[in-house]
């Protein structure tokens with residue numbers, strides 16, 4: 001069996017297994033049970049040393065939940081030390097480093113006992129009403145926190161958000177109660193034409209107004225803060241009124257959104273456009289950074305290292321690891337997500353790379369070497 005056939009067979013097996021297992025929710029006689037209560041109050045701070053001794057039926061902070069027999073939630077006790085993965089019990093977990101989820105890894109992802117592991121999915125792959133794909137996602141969500149990473153809202157377009165797309169995203173958010181929701185500083189739609197890419201926009205005052213309007217509309221529809229990711233750049237664009245860190249800071253100020261900082265995108269863009277990646281991340285508002293992406297890149301086939309491509313098909317490069325260390329020394333314990341979208345290796349390879357990110361999180365500052 002060649003590689004493509006093996007992957008296709010794996011996807012089919014995972015989807016079939018999920019379909020046979022049936023949706024995790026809703027189920028007759030079941031209820032959602034969250035492990036976020038502190039001494040009977042629903043205000044667990046979810047910080048180091050917090051003792052989550054109780055349970056809750058209400059989700060106040062986006063923690064993991066599971067379905068239990070109706071009426072049983074209040075009798076389930078979370079681990080006293082909190083944030084540990086209890087294989088068959090309630091999960092109360094502090095998310096540390098996560099992995100971009102791929103259906104071929106479904107069974108290993110659900111069974112993986114790594115502390116702090118969480119997963120991210122592209123929202124558009126799951127914006128459907130039901131079926132095996134949603135069943136798989138709900139089965140994963142019952143075990144681990146999820147984040148939704150949108151790629152199709154076209155926030156930086158001149159047009160308003162497509163209301164149908166936004167409604168489907170809202171339905172998915174309500175269904176899986178994600179840890180985080182993020183989108184891009186990019187556009188991909190003109191009228192009825194959707195382009196399969198994340199295209200750059202000028203950082204003009206006019207674009208800022210449109211973007212802020214679209215982020216406002218999204219946050220109001222989802223009733224939550226979203227994070228905006230910095231893009232990868234391959235060529236300089238004219239007509240900027242703002243540098244990118246200042247533009248992102250202003251977006252945060254106007255809309256109350258947060259930031260997802262992709263350090264691979266920073267490294268690729270700084271290389272391609274010729275600026276300091278360290279100066280870029282030092283100019284970002286640390287307290288508004290709620291998620292970090294790491295990924296691999298490749299030199300362009302024609303231009304070599306002078307033009308790096310944000311390919312997501314290789315391990316994270318060493319300079320990107322150093323940049324991650326520098327950023328973590330500024331922002332503290334922010335969830336880090338490993339993206340891998342091409343030449344996808346076995347789950348164990350991704351987990352090893354993810355574990356390195358978890359080590360960086362546990363040892364912030366030690367890795368903050370000059371880059």
Ligand SMILES: [Fe+2]
Nearest residue numbers: 229262293339
């Ligand atoms: Fe990213």
